[in-house]
Amino acid sequence: MPDKLPPAVETVDTSYLEGLVGYNASRAAITVIELFLQRMAVYGMRQVDFSVMSLVTHNPGITSRQLCAALSIQPPNLVAMINALEQRELIVRKPHPRDGRAVGLHLTPTGQKLMHDAERTAQELELDATRRLTAAERKTLIRLLQKVYL
């Protein structure tokens, strides 16, 4: 008679984790971000670069501090990103009209062209990432996610 051996797991049961909002939100975010990274590679932007560029697009003159607050980025970590975007001539720093300490960020014409294309790509990507959702479901999903973090 053989010794009793520990059981082997055939298929992994993840049902407990799948009942948690945090687990599901993380998995969904990772899936969308991976697709985002693939499609944005042609623009040389990661998710965070796109977020920064998008906020500069819709808020010309925004300061580094405002970007940090809006995106939960630590100021020292934003410096290299801004430098890189400036070296690529996508954004320019201009003096702030009322605060000599601050610098306003603006898109260059090149940056405007790039973001025009990138935001269109982002819209297409959104529809692909949520292709199993109806338009109404997609709207509901965003509304419920905002109820969690706002």
Added chain:
Amino acid sequence: MPDKLPPAVETVDTSYLEGLVGYNASRAAITVIELFLQRMAVYGMRQVDFSVMSLVTHNPGITSRQLCAALSIQPPNLVAMINALEQRELIVRKPHPRDGRAVGLHLTPTGQKLMHDAERTAQELELDATRRLTAAERKTLIRLLQKVYL
């Protein structure tokens, strides 16, 4: 007459980003994970440790490879986590019944007690993190998130 100065941004307009599923899923995930980290601190576990422990709980004998596949962790990065959990005497490695290369992971009695409490804490935390959602909305949110990543 003064020179024309660039405009200053009063309040940051984030409406474009708020229309993207990826942005919202990321923000929601970060919010829940931060609360998770606070509440799980008493158990000395981060989100990933809890996920590993939970899968071992519901899949006794699960292997490292199965954990890596289920949680999208690279095998080298799991080693230190498993070692730490074993040193805390929360899990034990037992020989796999049919594969001499593999090792099955199991909870110790201490690990079982800890996870009994930790999973109860996770349930409470879930309700707190989604306190602005009705039970039906919470269920809908999970269903829609799974439609994105599954």
Added chain:
DNA sequence: TATTGTTATACTCTATAACTATA
């Protein structure tokens, strides 16, 4: 030959302390 678990290592991301110029 392929797979499990592992070591070593590099790379990225994120966080903290401290400085300067200006408010």
Added chain:
DNA sequence: TATAGTTATAGAGTATAACAATA
């Protein structure tokens, strides 16, 4: 004294290559 921007640096997280043991 407080804030915007910056530098340097440390720590955490993640990824790749290569190895021994076993299939």
